Amino acid sequence: MHSVMGAANRAVAMACQWMREQYPTARIHNVQEAPRFQHLGVDLLWEKGPAAVEGVEVKGDRSRGKRFFFELVSNFEKNTPGCFLYSKADWLLYVFLPLRTLHLLPLPATRAWLLPLARSLPLHKAHTRTGPIAYTTLGVTVPVATLLQALPVQSWRQEGDTFKRM
Numbered sequence: 001m002h003s004v005m006g007a008a009n010r011a012v013a014m015a016c017q018w019m020r021e022q023y024p025t026a027r028i029h030n031v032q033e034a035p036r037f038q039h040l041g042v043d044l045l046w047e048k049g050p051a052a053v054e055g056v057e058v059k060g061d062r063s064r065g066k067r068f069f070f071e072l073v074s075n076f077e078k079n080t081p082g083c084f085l086y087s088k089a090d091w092l093l094y095v096f097l098p099l100r101t102l103h104l105l106p107l108p109a110t111r112a113w114l115l116p117l118a119r120s121l122p123l124h125k126a127h128t129r130t131g132p133i134a135y136t137t138l139g140v141t142v143p144v145a146t147l148l149q150a151l152p153v154q155s156w157r158q159e160g161d162t163f164k165r166m
Contacts, residue, residue, distance in 0.1 A: 008032075011060025011095040012043060018093075018102055018156060018163050019056075023048055041087025055089035057107065065096035068103075068147055069124065070114060073138035076125075082139060084111065100158040101166065103144075105151065113150055114142065 016028050029045040031037035037045075042055040061069060071082030084092075092105040121140040128135055147153065155166040 007060040007062050007097060008058070009060075010097055011093075012058050014095050014097075014100070014102060014158065015044065015056065015058045015093045018158075019044070019046055021163055040089075041083045042089045044093075046091075054091060055087075056091045056093050057083060057087045057089035059092060059094045061094065061096050062098065063096065065099045065101060065144060067141040067143055068094060069126070069139050069141050070118075071137055071139040072118065072123075073136075076136040076138055078135070082137070084114075084139070102156050102158075102163075103148075104154040104156075105147075106153075109151055110147070113147075114140070117142075 012030065012032065016030070019026065019028055023046075026049075027047040029047065030043070031045055032043045037043070037055075040055070041057055043058045044056040046054045046056050048054065059069075063069075070084040072085060074080045074082045087107060089107050092107045092110060094103045094105060095101070096103075118140050121142070123138050124141055126137040126139070128137065148155065156163040157166050
């Protein structure tokens with residue numbers, strides 16, 4: 001679990017840095033540990049102005065950035081739905097940690113695009129161990145290039161202390 005949480009924490013830190021760079025006057029509230037927001041699948045609240053607060057789900061991926069992984073079943077053994085299905089976030093900030101890239105996906109539009117295709121995609125398993133407990137996550141993968149062609153996604157690469165649009 002330590003490496004999973006380490007990846008998640010690194011992704012959130014990178015996401016916050018990017019958000020501050022894009023909107024220097026915005027306020028960012030980390031709500032990862034707040035049960036109310038965990039239930040909603042929201043990691044960050046992005047307060048861009050007095051009437052503009054958006055929810056952000058952050059996904060930290062330790063792969064080499066060829067495919068997005070969308071979680072459909074969070075814990076197969078407990079039959080819990082994946083965050084991709086239930087998140088109420090406005091945005092999915094998908095971070096490929098080894099490449100230091102992030103993609104800002106409009107979550108509702110991404111879900112609407114992917115769900116009709118999901119039945120035709122193979123399910124992939126990921127196994128996670130937290131001490132003596134192990135569980136299985138199920139999801140589908142989509143090539144990055146395919147999704148970037150289908151949806152209005154903003155993509156950025158971290159270069160030094162700043163982000164450059166890809």
